Amino acid sequence: QVQLVESGGGLVKPGGSLRLSCAASGFTFSDYYMGWIRQAPGKGLQWVSFITNTETTYYAESLKGRVTISRDNSKNSLFLQMNSLRAEDTAMYYCARTMNYYDSGTYLNYFDFWGQGTLVTVSS
Amino acid sequence: QSVLTQPPSVSGTPGQRVTISCSGGNSNIGNNALNWYQQLPGTAPILLIFGTNQRPSGVPDRFSGSKSGTSASLAISGLQSEDEADYYCATWDDILDGPVFGGGTKLTVL
Numbered sequence: 001q002v003q004l005v006e007s008g009g010g011l012v013k014p015g016g017s018l019r020l021s022c023a024a025s026g027f028t029f030s031d032y033y034m035g036w037i038r039q040a041p042g043k044g045l046q047w048v049s050f051i052t053n054t055e056t057t058y059y060a061e062s063l064k065g066r067v068t069i070s071r072d073n074s075k076n077s078l079f080l081q082m083n084s085l086r087a088e089d090t091a092m093y094y095c096a097r098t099m100n101y102y103d104s105g106t107y108l109n110y111f112d113f114w115g116q117g118t119l120v121t122v123s124s
Numbered sequence: 125q126s127v128l129t130q131p132p133s134v135s136g137t138p139g140q141r142v143t144i145s146c147s148g149g150n151s152n153i154g155n156n157a158l159n160w161y162q163q164l165p166g167t168a169p170i171l172l173i174f175g176t177n178q179r180p181s182g183v184p185d186r187f188s189g190s191k192s193g194t195s196a197s198l199a200i201s202g203l204q205s206e207d208e209a210d211y212y213c214a215t216w217d218d219i220l221d222g223p224v225f226g227g228g229t230k231l232t233v234l
Binding site (some may be wrong): 044046 | 223
């Protein structure tokens, strides 16, 4: 069965950096796009980034320049490097397998499996 | 401010049918397939509907999705207490060049 396990969250001071990891199992990791979605406490979901199986990267405009997504297919792992962290980056960060294809001329992009999340708290 | 607009809350009684709306624009709902996610209290979201009206394996057929123009809706029939959760619509936005989510709707089963 598909399993995604995030790690690397924690308490960091404003301006600091953090690297999140996501260990994947139960599917052929290298075949799939992978993404990160975050959720601030008591708030809704916000897409952060995704990376294609050929390592093309996409970022939410509001986070461009501060986050870098990467993957290591040999280790079935996804990463998110976050720099210059701000209080508003405090959130649960979810790793998710990303489906991306055309069906009868309609574009489909969705997150079919999610991890349990890792909490990032930015505070002095 | 979310790109997709959902009502903050809806409620219903067991056995009832409820719908959750999601409105957007031509660059998102109007041109791409809609997805819905369910987030039970204290847990990670799960995919509920993809491709506007398709259910992943294991999702009961009490859940159905539809779309018309730049609006979409999720219908839940035969409401059960375990359906009490937050529901999010999402789709691709051609202008933002990325996925966008609605603000979420909290479903309360009375």
